[in-house]
Amino acid sequence: MNKGRLEAFSDGVLAIIITIMVLEIKVPHGHDLKDLKPLIPIFLSYLLSFIYIGIYWNNHHHMLHTAKQVRGDVLWANLHLLFWLSLIPFVTGWMGENHFQAMPMALYGIVLLMAALAYFLLQRRIIVSQGENSILKKAVGKDIKGKISPIIYLISIAASFLSGWLAGGGYVLVALIWLIPDKRIERILKETKD
Template identity: 35%
Template sequence: MNKDRFLAFTDAIVAIIMTIMVLEVKIPVGPTFKSLSQEAPYFLAFIVSFMIICSAWYYHHYLFAHSKLISRKIYWVNCIWLLSMAFFPVATGWVSEFPLKREPGYFYFGIYIIWAILFYVLNRMTEKFNRGGNSSKGLELVKTNTTNYGLDAGLFLLGAVGIYFWAPMALLVTVLHALSWNLHGN
């Protein structure tokens, strides 16, 4: 598959998802800072989701800048990854509307976990499919910076258990995971 078309397709879908999230930003009902502060849960969830998608977009482009080939399997895993990302606006809106309720927290966190696992699968498949030549050096860099499985599993477990006791743990652990991902990145 043509890599440029593949990346343009991905960019378009990511841009649409981010646009949907921006359009969901709620306008305060009054002209006061108190009115603005009442929308704080949505702003927080929006910022977390937006930054996660921005980070993923960067790593996605970094991964494929060092790739030469796109297989049908890579294409479909990428599409499923984008599908999971398409649920971020819904999850972001729900968790911000009910920040102290477990169900929205679990939904948001579940979408994030599925999305993160799919990115790892995409990363592995791309690295494996593009082994050899000059492309393997860049792919190896991405691979080592996005596969800290012990930390990931620990944070995912902390989130899954922690949400039961304190629903905002969904956003907190998501931020911690995204920070660990970016602090060890390129």
Template identity: 45%
Template sequence: MTSGRLEAFSDGVIAIIITIMVLELEAPKEYTLEAFFEIVPTFISYFVSFLYVSIYWVAHHQIFKIAEKINGEILWTNLHLLFWLSVIPFTTNWIGDGNHHTDVTPVVLYGFVLLMSQLSFMLLRNSIARFHGKTSKVAMCLDKKALDFMCVLIYVIGLSLATLNTFVAMALFLLVGILKVFELNSISKEVPPS
């Protein structure tokens, strides 16, 4: 089985996820600077979530450019990733709604969803590498164990610190996103152009 259909389906799901997030953004009711500042947490949560969904979309595209074939396990691990990505709009909305960006429960849930997205993407990459063979070029391009471990560790630290300071937790979640942008840059050098 080729990966084209899986990639097209995933692109559609990710496009819907981004659309749902942007539809959750509401303009201020008043035309004042104070009203704008009231929605800044909502916009920041949208920006971080958009960054994450974009990162996974680009990474997904890159790995399926080098994956020559797929199997049932890869289909299911891909759906596992899409499930966790599809929960991001809910957690984004909860954090951005009112003053919940400082509440522990929404921030912990948001971080947990991001952690599960990371773990499910790692599972997807491992499924692809295993299917193509551990010594294949595909497996070597997808081997990012050190960075994966560091990202998971930062998420765990962020989740642990959320009870003390939600801003520190969110900063750590954003740090993982920045690290993942650098990871994508390094992968793009290994992936042939479209």
């Protein structure tokens, strides 16, 4: 199957996720800057989740760029990833509305952890479908970022019951790790064209 439909569907779902998140930010009934103060936790949770969705969109795009075609198992793995990403608006809203309390922070981390594991599964399915000479396999290499992210998520989930801010710091740390542009796939693609 051509990967174009998979990419288009995934892009659409991610765009809807971002739209849902921003629509959850309610306009305050007031005209002063002080009326925006109660929205600070909601905006901060939105900002973090927006960055996460952007990271997933960017990496998903690069990962699919290595595939020539997709099989059924890749389609299902992609849907699995989109399922967990589609829960981000809910946990983002709950986290922001409750000012980073323990349970919303923990659930936010669980959804991030599950999305990371789903992304890993999708990555593995693409590598298997492309065979031993997979461009993606060469590009991923040891995948240090992919291995340490779930560990930080688990620590942050546990930390959420001590301090919401400590857990949030872990989630921000993972976002920062992935925010740095990853040139592995681009480099391997360029090498294969040369």
